[in-house]
Amino acid sequence: MKEKATSFDIAHIAGVSQSTVSRALNNSPLVNLETRQRIQQIARDLNYKVDKNASNLRKQKSNTIALLLFEDPTSDDSMINPFFLSMLGSITRACATAGYDLLVSFQNLDDDWHAEFEDSNKADGIILLGYGDYTAYRTKLAQLEEQGTHFVRWGAHDENHPGVSIGCDNYQGGRDVTEHLIGLGHKTFAFIGDAQSHAPEFQARFMGYQDALKKHGLLCANHRQFNAISTEDAGYEASQLLLNEDNLPDVIVCASDLIALGVLKALRQTSFRVPEDVAVVGYDNIPVSAFATPALTTVRQNTKRAGELLVTTLIKAINKEPVEDYLMPAELIVRQSCGSK
Amino acid sequence: MKEKATSFDIAHIAGVSQSTVSRALNNSPLVNLETRQRIQQIARDLNYKVDKNASNLRKQKSNTIALLLFEDPTSDDSMINPFFLSMLGSITRACATAGYDLLVSFQNLDDDWHAEFEDSNKADGIILLGYGDYTAYRTKLAQLEEQGTHFVRWGAHDENHPGVSIGCDNYQGGRDVTEHLIGLGHKTFAFIGDAQSHAPEFQARFMGYQDALKKHGLLCANHRQFNAISTEDAGYEASQLLLNEDNLPDVIVCASDLIALGVLKALRQTSFRVPEDVAVVGYDNIPVSAFATPALTTVRQNTKRAGELLVTTLIKAINKEPVEDYLMPAELIVRQSCGSK
Incomplete structure (x- = not known):
C-alpha cells in the first residue's frame, strides 16, 4: 500500500x-x-x-483565538457600545489576516471564565476585553497564568496584574486634550464622567485632565466634576445638573464621545451655542463624532492598531515568543467643537 | 465507591x-x-x-454558532463596512442572550468552507453573512444540506437556494423611498449603485426604485443610473460623472448610505445645496447617517432584529424544530436630505 x-x-x-x-x-x-x-x-x-481534528490534536492547536467580552455595564442590554463594536471589528479582521478564527464569548466578571479554557481545546489563547474594575479579577488572571493559558488583556499596564496588556494611554489623552483647551484660552472647566477607581479608563483620563489644570493653576476654583457612565442619556442628564448651576464653564470635557453627544443634545435645547458660548470635547473618536454638529474634538484610540496588536501579541505568546506590555499613544483630534475662546 | x-x-x-x-x-x-x-x-x-468535552461529545453540541463572513468586495482590506459591523455586533449579542458562543470566520466564496464543518465539532450550526453573487455558492449550500449541517443564510428568499434565509426586503425599501420622493414632488432622478445581478441587494433596491418611477410615468426620460460599489469614494466618483452632465436631477437615490456620504461630499464642493437644489437619499441607516449634514433620509434594515432572527432561527433548526424563510420589512427613515421640492 x-x-x-x-x-x-x-x-x-x-x-x-x-x-x-x-x-x-x-x-x-x-x-x-x-x-x-x-x-x-x-x-x-x-x-x-x-485531517483537521487529528492535526489539531497533534499540534494542540485549534487555530482559534477566544475573545472574552466582559459586559460593558454602561451599555443597554441590546447594543454594544461603539468603541467595543469597533474593537470587535478590528480584532475579527486581524484574526482573519493571521489565519485564525475568532470565538466571541460574552462573560460576566463574576463567572468562572478563567476555568472554561483549562481543559477544553477550544482556543489557543484568549483576549480579554472589558470595562470596569480590573482588580476584581486579578486572582482569575493569576489562575490563567498558572495553568499556562496564553492571554492578552486590553487595558493599561498594571503591576498588580499577571499577563501581558495592550492599552491606550488614557492619562496622556486626558492631559493632551486639556492642554489644547488651555492653549485656546479657556479658563473654566467642567468634567463629565465617572472619575473613580471602578472606571479605571475614565479615572486615568480625569487624572490627565486634572494634572493639566493644576500645572496651569486652573484647578481650584475653576473646575467642577459630574458623574456619568458612558451613554448619551447619562451625558444629557449630567448636563441638566450643570445647566441648573449659576455659571456655565468655558468648556465641558467629557470622558467619552457618547457622553459628549448627550451634552450637545442638552445644549441644543438651550440658547447656548457650541463652541461660541461653551466648548465641548469628547473621547474615543467613535464614527459619529466626526459628523456631530459641531464636529467633536476628541481623542482617538486607534482601534484598528489595537486589534492588530492584541492579536499579534497573543499569537507570539502562543508561539512561545517573548511578549511585553504596550501602551499606545492617544491621539488628539481637533475639530470644531472646542472653539478658540 | x-x-x-x-x-x-x-x-x-x-x-x-x-x-x-x-x-x-x-x-x-x-x-x-x-x-x-x-x-x-x-x-x-x-x-x-x-466534563465539557464529554458532555459536548455526548450531546454532539458545542454550544457554539459559527458565523461565516464572506469578504465584502466593497470594503477596503482593513475595515468592515458599517452595516456588516452592526450585524456582527447584533449577532454576537443575540448569541450571548441565547447562551451560545460565536465563532467568527472570514471566508472567501471560492474556498471549501462548506466542507470545514463536516467532520469537526466546532459549531452546532452556521450563519452565512455575505454580499455578492449568491448563485456562485448554490452547490456548496446543497452540500451543506446533504451532510445535515444546520445553517441560516442572510439574504432574500431565493427558490434556487437550499436552506433557510432571513433577509430584509430590498425591493420594498427601494420602492418606498422612491414613492416618498415622488410624493414630495421630485420629477427627475438619478440612481447611484451597481444594479446588476452580481450585487443582488443593490439590484433589488434598484428594481423597487424603477418600478415606483414606472408606476408614476417618470422612468423614461427622467432617470439615469451610475455604477458604484458601496464606499464613500465610489459615491464621490460617480457624483463627478453626474455633475459633468448637463442637468442635475431633482434627487439622487443612492444604493447605500456610504455612497450617499460620498455624494454629499462631492456636492459640498459645488454651489449646489442639499436638499434645496438636489435631494439625496441613502440606504442602510448606518449610525453616521443621522449625523450627516443634512441628516440623511434612508431605509433601515433592522440589524438588531436581524441578528436575533438569524440566531433564534438557527437554534430552532439545531433543535430540529420547524423553521422557515423570513423577509423583514424595510423601514423608511425620513430626515432632512430628501427635501420637499
Missing part, C-alpha cells in the same frame, strides 16, 4: 516550509495567492487530505 | 428540568439569576463537575 502523502512531502515538492504548507492549505492570506494556489495544486495532485 | 453526581440528580433536587440545569451551569441568562445561583449551589454541594 502506498503511503499517504504528508505535509512534509508537499513542502519538499513546493520548496517551502511545512508551516507555509499548513497556512496555504488553511487559505491564510499570509501566503501570497500564487504560492497558495501552487501548494493547493500539489496537495490535490498528491491526493492529500487534511 | 460513591457514584458521581449527574445533572439528573441536580435537576431532581432543584425541581427543574435537566436542560435548565445545563443552562444554569452554562450561566445562560435564559435562567433567572436566583434559580441559576441555587442550581450552581446544589452542583457545588454535590461536588458536581461538568
